[in-house]
Every structure is written in structure tokens, then in C-alpha cells.
Amino acid sequence: MAHGRPDWTDWVQIAGSDITLDVSIQAAAVTVPMSIQSQAVTLSVDISAQSVGNISVDIAAQTLAQLNMNIAASAVTIDVAIQSSAVTLNVQTAAGQHVDIDISAQSIGHINIDIAEQSVGNLNINIAASAVTITVSVTGTAQIDIETQSVGIYLQPDWQALQGTDKNFYFSGINYTWNDGGYVSYTVPAGKTLYLCGVSFAIMAAAAADYDHFLYCMGSVINYTTGVFLAYSGFLAGGQLTFTKPLVFSAGQEVRISNYNYSNITCHLTCSGWGYEI
């Protein structure tokens, strides 16, 4: 041994009615090395107290294979701050217990939840965010059983209308002769994408005497920035197109919904379009 004494066993017993053992180390730098070399080691830290203010464990290491913590208390708050490129955090509770995870953050990249259990009593997920993408990947059979009095499922256009991000365009003009018409135009602002779900067109005779005249109009939707017609159709008196998938316009692109008179009398024209922008 370094201190020149043979192998020894020391037994320290402190007995008393009121014992205070203060260990105070004040130094610019302190190193307390503990090297235990043995076939088997049991290092137990047993804290039995009515209350413990704080236990702070700071681990700054290049690698940490495992950190096992078993906590048996009626109420525990555990704050864990992990800054690492790769972390595996296993949480095990006794059967029938609850695990509540409250995350309050400005932004969260990913939360991956892997549940491998024979049975799960309740899985409550409350998401309060302006935009959330939920990806569910199931290998095998996915059984979704919804037992509730009412469930609201919104398609995207309905949902955007509910959120107040829907867009409606309308054009009107008067006294158009043959091969003349007008349009409503809109340029999608930066950072947004416009989804056009449908358009409608109408043509009306300008003079009352022409009410029963052959009224023919040509309606179209054009991406005026790219110059590509996305929808083009002729109508008698009017009609509408509902797209089975929305027409998409990126930021900076101008959409024009046009209607032209192809009757040989003077007519009034209208056209409209509806969709949403997010």
C-alpha cells in the first residue's frame, strides 16, 4: 500500500444523541478520487429523510454507459437537462403507475415514443401548437377504436376555414363584347402557399332584351407567373369546377381566374375562386 501499512480494515462508528458531521472543502480546485478495485462492489447511498431539498448530480463526461436511478417516494420532481448528440432515456415505473411528461418549449424537433407493453391503460396526448405533424408508423395491424359521443374530423379546406386562413376571390365586370373579359388576380405573399379548391364562372346579358340569348363564356385558371393554364373550360350561362386536388401556387406566383365572353352580344361577367393559404 502506498501509505506503507498492510491490508487493513477500519471500522468507524459514531454514536450519540445529536451528531453533526460537517465536511467543508473550500479550494479553487478540488479532486476527490475514489478508486474501487474489487471483484464485486456495492455502493449504496441510502437517504432516509422526511424531506430532501435538492440533490444535484452533474455529470460531464465524454461517455456514460448507464445511469440507473431507482426512486421510491410518494412524490418526486425530476428535472433532467440533457445536452448530447445521442441520448437513450429509459423510464420504468411500477405496474399501474402514471408517467406524466410535461414539455413546455418554444420548439421541439422530434418526440419519438416507443411503447412496448402488454397493455396500456390510458395514453393521453394533448398537443397545443399552431402547427403539428403527426406521423404514425405501424408495422402489423393498427386497430383504432374510437368510443366517444362525438368526434370532429376536418378535411384541410374545412379546417383552414375554421382557422380563418381560407381565401375567397371574386371578380365582376360589365359590358364585355365578344372575346373580351376580365379576371381576379392575386400574388401569393412570401412564406405562403395558396391552395385553390374550386372556381365558378357566370355570364349575364347586359340588355334585358337579350335574356334568352345564347350566353357562352370561357373560364380559366392560369399561373400567370409560369404562364401555364391549370384549368380551362367553357360554360353556357355559367358553371363551376371543383378540383379533386387543390391547384397549388407557391410564394411569389400570381394566380389569375379569368372569364371571357364568347357570345355575340354584350354581357356582364363574374368569376370566383376559393381555397386556403398557409
Add this chain to the structure above:
Amino acid sequence: MEGLDRLKSGEFNDMHQEAQADGSVIITLVSRVEDKTWRFRVRDLYGPGEEELDVDTGDPNP
């Protein structure tokens, strides 16, 4: 320029463009979210000579 700025920002729900004989367009914008209406007239919308001419904010049907 409030109406034209609002059009460019896209912060509205409904837009009505009413073609005028002189080539200008009377535009009415409605924001349901803010419960506001803008009505103004523009010459050469989205063109190089774009100009907001008259402003009549608030009442689309005077």
C-alpha cells in the same frame, strides 16, 4: 396604402375585384379574423405602374 399593403401581405379572407372602364380595379378586402374591411381603387395592379388611387376604408357597400 393600407389596403394595397394588406393585399400584398395576404392577411385577408375575401377579395372582390371590380373592373372599371378606365382599366383600374376597385378592390374590397375582408378579414374575418380581424373583422375589418378595406376598399380602394388600384391602377395597373401587380404592374410596373401600380398605384393606389382612392381609399374608402370600411364600407364595401356605400
